[in-house]
Amino acid sequence: MAQFTQSEKDVFRTAPFFKGVPADVVFRLFDIGDAVHFPKNTHVSAIGDTVDPVFFVMSGLLRISACSESGRRITFLLVKRGEPYNLLGPYLDCGRFLEAEAARPTRCLRIQGNQFMTFVTDHPVIVPNILRWIGIGLDSANSRILDLMEKKVENRVMRVLSTLYEKFGTPLLFTSQEISEIAGTTPESTLRTMGQLRDMGIITTQRGQIRIHDPAALKNIEFGSLKI
């Protein structure tokens, strides 16, 4: 089937996740999966769903988030082009508490859970990649826990901006609401911090976008970067 163009397939060839995996093995994924499109702000999966399929983002952006019973929402992960989502889903029978939605119009390669597990057992060469990816995610989650202990909202916002800069470059197309949901705070506090950063000439802001002029200044604090 001609669901995927060659340039789309090349996205996977060069994706960090697939590093070291032979190209023919990678391309096998296109045979066992199909393409799905999600318009902006639509749900890929809702809370409590037992998310079975594995997704690979071909273009766009997925936001993985959860919300507590008090209504506060936090974003755990932003999945961009070439990255996988729900790698572990097929192996966990329990329903997760996460929800996934398209932060922008997003095109994905979707692979059913049992097909993915078959793929893994047939091509064990990919196992180290999976473990490596999950390991990075686990370290990142632990970093964020440490972050939240520190309780300094300013530091959290700065680290979020720094991390997003490393992942997406500049300008960052996010609202203060989105930033605050990643940093684990409120839009007001985020705006206050960004106001200070603006006064220092480190960033400039417009509606829905943030230009970072001095990335080094954002890293001035603390160790370790989170993988968002």
Add this chain to the structure above:
Amino acid sequence: MAQFTQSEKDVFRTAPFFKGVPADVVFRLFDIGDAVHFPKNTHVSAIGDTVDPVFFVMSGLLRISACSESGRRITFLLVKRGEPYNLLGPYLDCGRFLEAEAARPTRCLRIQGNQFMTFVTDHPVIVPNILRWIGIGLDSANSRILDLMEKKVENRVMRVLSTLYEKFGTPLLFTSQEISEIAGTTPESTLRTMGQLRDMGIITTQRGQIRIHDPAALKNIEFGSLKI
């Protein structure tokens, strides 16, 4: 070599982590690893170490923690008998920021990283178990992030007590210091919360141990309304 008694080996046979793995595969681990003992409060690994070997706890308890530069320490994980630690270490080349120490006198099975990776490729039947275990850990980390958003220290302490009760039963042999490092707060706040729980007859406390009389009450989230 007769490093391990039969009863020790049986610990693994019945361990949840190894569920579904044939016994002869499990026992192969004893051939490629060796026994190590850690006295109480000694370090298994320090911060920044590239922890290569995988550990399985045979008796005792490992505490996996990290501390921020402000000196605050947080405990991520308590590894008890039959549970693995550092499953992903062999696959990650970077140094981690965690440190592991023996919370009690602890005896472990230690397997060098490359030997463990060889074992995994030779016995792929264990891969789903690894992924499942890591997946649970990842969900748990995300839950804690959500918890920290909630910001109510009382709820965090109660949830910690509830979780520890499910894992270790009663009485819990932990000090307020240890509880606070798991809950992400201070010993004082922990003691204050436990004081209220004591007044309600939910727990009783002695030096270094906590008896839980009403586990269900700890799961009650509407603590704030009860307090008034």
Add this chain to the structure above:
DNA sequence: CCGTCAACATGACGGCCGTCATGGATGTGG
């Protein structure tokens, strides 16, 4: 039996930040 230390317990204070409120700026659709 006593000295010492670690842990328990509790009170007081202050700062951070979440909440609410208000107003202005910007983009969008009819």
Add this chain to the structure above:
DNA sequence: CCACATCCATGACGGCCGTCATGTTGACGG
């Protein structure tokens, strides 16, 4: 071009909890 929604921006207030301080209790060794 205007109405409206959304986002940005900033001020004021109040509560939670981290910090410090003080005293008590229990454990352990000689």
